Amino acid sequence: MIQKISPLTPFQAAIRLPGDKSISHRYGMLTALAEGTSRIGNYSSGADCHSTLDAMRTLGASITVEGASVTVEGLGMHGLRAPASSVDAGNSGTTMRLLSGILAGQRFDSEIFGDASLNQRPMERIMNPLRLMGARIEGRDGKFPPLRISGSALSGIEYATPVASAQVKSCVLLAGLFAKGETTVTERIQTRDHTELALREFGADIDVRGTRVTVRGGSTLKGRDLIVPSDLSSAAFFLAIALLIPESSLQIQGVGLNPSRTALLDFLVSIGANIRIVNLSQGNGEMVGDLQVRYGPLKGGVIEGDLPALLIDEIPILAVLGAASRDGLVVRNAGELRVKETDRIATVAANLRILGAEVEEFPDGFAVKPVAKFRAGTFHSHGDHRIAMSFAVAALAAGGDSLIEEAEAASISFPEFYSTVDRLRG
Numbered sequence: 239m240i241q242k243i244s245p246l247t248p249f250q251a252a253i254r255l256p257g258d259k260s261i262s263h264r265y266g267m268l269t270a271l272a273e274g275t276s277r278i279g280n281y282s283s284g285a286d287c288h289s290t291l292d293a294m295r296t297l298g299a300s301i302t303v304e305g306a307s308v309t310v311e312g313l314g315m316h317g318l319r320a321p322a323s324s325v326d327a328g329n330s331g332t333t334m335r336l337l338s339g340i341l342a343g344q345r346f347d348s349e350i351f352g353d354a355s356l357n358q359r360p361m362e363r364i365m366n367p368l369r370l371m372g373a374r375i376e377g378r379d380g381k382f383p384p385l386r387i388s389g390s391a392l393s394g395i396e397y398a399t400p401v402a403s404a405q406v407k408s409c410v411l412l413a414g415l416f417a418k419g420e421t422t423v424t425e426r427i428q429t430r431d432h433t434e435l436a437l438r439e440f441g442a443d444i445d446v447r448g449t450r451v452t453v454r455g456g457s458t459l460k461g462r463d464l465i466v467p468s469d470l471s472s473a474a475f476f477l478a479i480a481l482l483i484p485e486s487s488l489q490i491q492g493v494g495l496n497p498s499r500t501a502l503l504d505f506l507v508s509i510g511a512n513i514r515i516v517n518l519s520q521g522n523g524e525m526v527g528d529l530q531v532r533y534g535p536l537k538g539g540v541i542e543g544d545l546p547a548l549l550i551d552e553i554p555i556l557a558v559l560g561a562a563s564r565d566g567l568v569v570r571n572a573g574e575l576r577v578k579e580t581d582r583i584a585t586v587a588a589n590l591r592i593l594g595a596e597v598e599e600f601p602d603g604f605a606v607k608p609v610a611k612f613r614a615g616t617f618h619s620h621g622d623h624r625i626a627m628s629f630a631v632a633a634l635a636a637g638g639d640s641l642i643e644e645a646e647a648a649s650i651s652f653p654e655f656y657s658t659v660d661r662l663r664g
């Protein structure tokens with residue numbers, strides 16, 4: 239699908255966005271492993287999170303979806319059934335990596351595959367710790383999906399993650415639920431901790447000390463009612479719109495503000511963004527609040543060191559804001575961008591050049607110089623949801639009408655993205 243994007247005029251609005259993708263995946267999996275019925279409100283509408291629900295159905299769970307409300311009849315910790323077919327993770331790295339931890343501890347064999355993009359993404363990062371726990375797991379060419387997992391008896395391990403990845407941490411912790419003894423994961427940089435918070439909500443035996451997390455195998459999870467806060471990574475696109483269109487202001491309601499995700503807000507404020515948090519509360523262990531953002535010029539800056547790991551999904555939209563800032567943006571130590579849904583260093587740089595920006599690429603990042611006025615053009619998502627949305631946002635601030643190719647990729651995390659943008663018009 240090719241989407242036309244016309245420039246946006248100043249606006250004042252209040253919006254509410256769909257549920258957080260990371261939290262939805264975890265609730266989708268844990269409710270199926272829990273005992274009893276769970277109801278999940280504001281479940282993500284993104285195709286990735288529905289890949290997780292479909293995967294849990296393939297493993298025997300009974301799941302009903304009515305809009306954003308999901309009801310799951312839990313099977314209990316030992317109730318998953320051998321799948322009749324290979325498990326399809328779609329485009330979703332989170333589905334594949336987290337579910338592999340669960341599948342490794344089952345008594346049956348399984349296979350899990352993805353689409354063309356996911357089948358090129360590295361899996362040794364989960365295969366290595368799972369093998370240390372006693373799992374038998376094989377991949378194409380030793381490291382890519384499809385993954386073939388033979389049911390095994392697992393033993394707890396102590397594991398220090400070599401890559402800053404919540405998906406790796408979560409995979410090992412979920413396998414730890416099925417392992418004998420204790421499983422401990424330590425991280426050098428604390429990545430998003432939704433798995434830890436959700437495990438506690440469901441009653442697992444879990445202990446968190448700083449960046450050291452321990453689960454004990456053999457817990458029973460209890461089904462429950464949960465509400466997913468709105469997705470801060472989706473909100474990032476709308477924060478950016480308000481920061482790009484002069485004289486605009488926006489309120490985004492009920493956004494997940496887990497401190498392991500809010501480095502984005504701190505960075506934006508540090509480069510001059512006018513963002514306020516109001517109505518802060520807590521639900522299911524997660525922080526939630528409203529974001530108020532007002533247009534104002536940005537200084538630009540540098541994202542390096544530990545910071546990229548803390549706002550990795552937001553770097554494409556920050557690149558667009560960097561191009562519109564006074565000094566531009568430099569990103570280093572972000573080599574992980576090369577193994578996301580696309581090589582996001584390459585796909586961001588190519589699209590920034592279409593906007594008229596001068597961009598230098600590095601193996602682990604890029605530098606973008608400021609552009610006086612964005613040029614309209616034809617931008618390419620390369621099938622990557624965050625690239626589609628980032629350059630649709632840029633196009634709103636361009637000098638004329640633009641086109642986004644493979645614009646439908648946005649529905650991987652945010653199917654309502656284009657219609658929500660339209661609500662800001664007139």
Ligand code: S3P
Binds near residue numbers: 550
């Ligand atoms: C996610 C973790 C991050 C992030 C992804 C979602 C999660 O990946 O990029 O969109 O839900 O755990 P890594 O853990 O591989 O960095």
